[in-house]
Amino acid sequence: MLTVHHLNESRSTRVLWLLNELDIPYEVVKHQRDPETHLAPQSLKQVHPLGKAPVMVDDDLTLCESGAIMEYLLDKAEGSCLRPNTGTPEYYQYQEWLHFAEGSLALPVIASLMMKMEQRTGDKPMDGYIAKEVNVDFAYIDATLAKQSYFAGSDFTAADIMMTVMLEIADKVGLLAKWGNIKAYLEKVQARGAYQAARSYG
Ligand SMILES: N[C@@H](CCC(=O)N[C@@H](CS)C(=O)NCC(=O)O)C(=O)O
Numbered sequence: 001m002l003t004v005h006h007l008n009e010s011r012s013t014r015v016l017w018l019l020n021e022l023d024i025p026y027e028v029v030k031h032q033r034d035p036e037t038h039l040a041p042q043s044l045k046q047v048h049p050l051g052k053a054p055v056m057v058d059d060d061l062t063l064c065e066s067g068a069i070m071e072y073l074l075d076k077a078e079g080s081c082l083r084p085n086t087g088t089p090e091y092y093q094y095q096e097w098l099h100f101a102e103g104s105l106a107l108p109v110i111a112s113l114m115m116k117m118e119q120r121t122g123d124k125p126m127d128g129y130i131a132k133e134v135n136v137d138f139a140y141i142d143a144t145l146a147k148q149s150y151f152a153g154s155d156f157t158a159a160d161i162m163m164t165v166m167l168e169i170a171d172k173v174g175l176l177a178k179w180g181n182i183k184a185y186l187e188k189v190q191a192r193g194a195y196q197a198a199r200s201y202g
Contacts, residue, residue: 002026007040007053008033008202011066014161015054016201018070020194021161022077028201038117066165067098070158082158094152097159105141105166108133112173138170138179145181156189164189 004019006012006028019026031044031053045051048064055062056069058076063069074083084090108130115126141163144151151159167176167186176182189195 003029003057005029005031005044005047005053005055005057006201007031007044010053011165012054013198013201014066014165015056015069015073016198017161017195018073018082018158020197021082021158021192022073022080024073024077030201065102067102067162070098070162074158081155084152084155084157090153090155090157094157094159097151098162101159101162101166104133105137105163105170108137109166109170109173109175112175113169116173134170134175138175138182141167142179142181145185156192160189164195 002019002024004012004015004026006016008030010033016026016028029047031041033040040051040053042051044053044055047057048055048062050064052064054066054069055064056072057063058072061072063072074080084094111126112130112134114120115130148154150156151163164186167182170176171183171186176186
């Protein structure tokens with residue numbers, strides 16, 4: 001049975017959400033963040049040397065990186081409509097957003113979250129960098145969602161799962177206040193049953 005190592009309030013929600021969308025059977029091993037440091041417990045290090053979530057184990061394959069796990073699951077569920085056909089314009093939009101979530105958006109969003117948790121302000125290089133990144137990234141995302149329903153076009157795909165989990169953190173930190181299209185999009189995808197089932201794991 002495919003196993004997902006899930007850390008509460010983490011990117012492993014992406015993997016659980018996709019598994020629910022694809023109807024692939026799985027079991028969940030839960031790991032709990034340290035309430036003070038918010039870091040993962042040692043139990044995750046026993047599964048993978050990085051000690052971060054998500055980790056997926058399927059037979060003799062152990063994988064980390066949420067994007068890579070998503071691609072693995074989509075290969076497993078061959079023919080799923082959650083990844084557009086290779087070579088189509090939608091496929092490359094899908095690829096762009098799948099990578100954008102971790103490659104571009106994660107750094108300013110997670111840095112904002114950390115600074116908020118530490119109640120840190122006045123750090124000039126960091127403030128300037130975050131303000132600039134947040135502005136260009138969210139303007140681009142909002143404009144994309146103004147012209148199409150989902151990140152890869154008119155259909156929901158796994159790129160939406162990758163992006164939503166990062167957008168939710170941004171929302172929690174208060175970065176989405178002026179971006180109406182992103183807020184409306186979040187409400188729409190959060191209404192999906194597969195999302196709600198994934199969130200029930202914490
Ligand atoms: N780029 C990786 C990021 C993995 C990551 O940083 N996971 C966080 C949770 S969202 C984690 O395990 N943090 C706890 C820790 O580092 O101790 C992915 O997308 O899977």
